[in-house]
Amino acid sequence: MPEPGPAAETTPLRLCAGADLAEKGKALVFDVLLWGQPARAFALRFDGRVVAYINRCAHVPVEMDWQPGEFLDSSREWILCSIHGAAYEPATGRCVGGPCGRGRLRALRVEERGSQVYWYPCAAVRPPLPAEPSAESSPP
Numbered sequence: 001m002p003e004p005g006p007a008a009e010t011t012p013l014r015l016c017a018g019a020d021l022a023e024k025g026k027a028l029v030f031d032v033l034l035w036g037q038p039a040r041a042f043a044l045r046f047d048g049r050v051v052a053y054i055n056r057c058a059h060v061p062v063e064m065d066w067q068p069g070e071f072l073d074s075s076r077e078w079i080l081c082s083i084h085g086a087a088y089e090p091a092t093g094r095c096v097g098g099p100c101g102r103g104r105l106r107a108l109r110v111e112e113r114g115s116q117v118y119w120y121p122c123a124a125v126r127p128p129l130p131a132e133p134s135a136e137s138s139p140p
């Protein structure tokens, strides 16, 4: 039997339909494990392309959306951290202003294929573990 190798690291997971992500609209927020710790990530469409990042500011490691799934500023040009106003370039995650300095958002690999958006987990960012069935719901 073949050993799980790098290919197992890149098995894509479906995130959503492409139509669910409007241009410069609300992001899809989803749970991940970042180096084994619970974290959240988000995916949004910008200039036609779907991008995804860990929802964690480079200034202080906190979530950035000012309302759930709302990351863009009023001009819809920058990802803006709601805490102290760090601004990031949506296409690259690079800090372009504010207290994030030379930092950048941690990008996730996503791909839009057909009508669907897929996420490719990696060693650092993986899907959350499935919930354990509770004792009450177990069959006798």
Ligand code: FES
Pocket (backbone or CB within 6 Å): 057, 058, 059, 060, 061, 062, 064, 081, 082, 083, 084, 085, 086, 098, 099, 100
């Ligand atoms: S925590 Fe994001 S700018 Fe300070």
